[in-house]
Amino acid sequence: MRQHLNTLFVTTEGAWLRKDGANMVVEVEGQERGRVPAHMMGGVVCFGRVGMSPALMGFCAEQGIGVSFLTEHGRFVARVEGAQSGNVLLRRRQYRQADDPAASARIGGAMAAGKLANQRAVLRRALRDHGDGLAPDRVAALDDAQRRLGDAARHAAEADDLDRVRGLEGEGANAYFGVFNHLIRSADPGLAFRGRSRRPPLDAPNALLSFLYAILGHDCRAALEVVGLDPQVGFLHRDRPGRAGLALDLMEELRPLLADRVALSLLNRGQLTGRDFEQHEGGAVLLREDARKTVLTAYQDRKREDLTHPFLEEKVTVGLIAHIQARLLARHLRGDLDRYPPFLWK
Known part of the structure; x- marks a missing residue:
């Protein structure tokens, strides 16, 4: 059975997500506000004006961590994912x-x-x-x-x-x-x-x-x-x-x-x-x-x-x-x- 992984929700306007080793780091106005090990995450959901570094985006794709971008009120905008898993x-x-x-x-x-x-x-x-x-x-x-x-x-x-x-x-x-x-x-x-x-x-x-x-x-x-x-x-x-x-x-x-x-x-x-x-x-x-x-x-x-x-x-x-x-x-x-x-x- 699949391990129950968490989802990282980022709701603060202007937040920036970056990669630091095997960790996801959330910064607001240049100050670190949170840090989580990537292996504990099953997905990332960003609301509104939230940015992500290319390095972290690529890392998430490689690790099978789906990244979704929604408007600040929850309407779907886009999703970033890596190679498709599963059997053709x-x-x-x-x-x-x-x-x-x-x-x-x-x-x-x-x-x-x-x-x-x-x-x-x-x-x-x-x-x-x-x-x-x-x-x-x-x-x-x-x-x-x-x-x-x-x-x-x-x-x-x-x-x-x-x-x-x-x-x-x-x-x-x-x-x-x-x-x-x-x-x-x-x-x-x-x-x-x-x-x-x-x-x-x-x-x-x-x-x-x-x-x-x-x-x-x-x-x-x-x-x-x-x-x-x-x-x-x-x-x-x-x-x-x-x-x-x-x-x-x-x-x-x-x-x-x-x-x-x-x-x-x-x-x-x-x-x-x-x-x-x-x-x-x-x-x-x-x-x-x-x-x-x-x-x-x-x-x-x-x-x-x-x-x-x-x-x-x-x-x-x-x-x-x-x-x-x-x-x-x-x-x-x-x-x-x-x-x-x-x-x-x-």
Whole structure:
């Protein structure tokens, strides 16, 4: 099993990263602010105006450490990586399966079913842990949504048509985000959720979700590259230039666990308030710099938590799930597993 390596997040504007022997050094205004051994890093994510020396960039490529550059608010800009790892035969199988409508429906359906089931788990946990404190109409709405998600998950797992799978995923998203505001227990009016909005996010919860999804996307892409799969060619998401379709596929079943739950915890525990967000021209709502650091810390803490993987029946850290699922997908594509087993959170 892959060692659980860390990700270095650099969020300070004007920071400069350089190589010193086998170490990564972070400098701000010429002063060293941090130093980490490269062998402990699995990836580097730079937000906003952050620079990196060519020597460190080349070293990361040689060591298989992916470097991602995002805007200060989490939108993907570029990624630097070294020689592709993995077996060319595995990628040929991936491309053939992606071109096969029936095979794509089976794999995409499993991934969509995992996402829908895990969204249902988020709602069921809310009902179990906080249902007594919710108004009856909210309890009824959450219960109806979790039932709809359960039905959609079962149908997606059995669907033999990819358009049908996508339709079920869309129905599930409407049910889930239709009640997402009921999951936010904070009375802060600046944290109200007004429906899913992405480009740009139009309220604080959407800004938080989009930021977390960007980080999760980096982790999923890195996991696929380590296994040797092509992150660009997916099954559930259609091919589009510049879009990492398979990384988005893998993200789907992990969003509820690694992003949505982190976002809800930050909001409900008062770690973030309306003052941690700022509104820009055009209505975009974005995280402030200090708030981004709070979110990244919570995300990393979440990745260190333990759970039992439902397929392997072994205890693993949450941060390893993307790598485990990537390996299970590779095993399915090679023919070692009859079906791809999605991650189902319990």
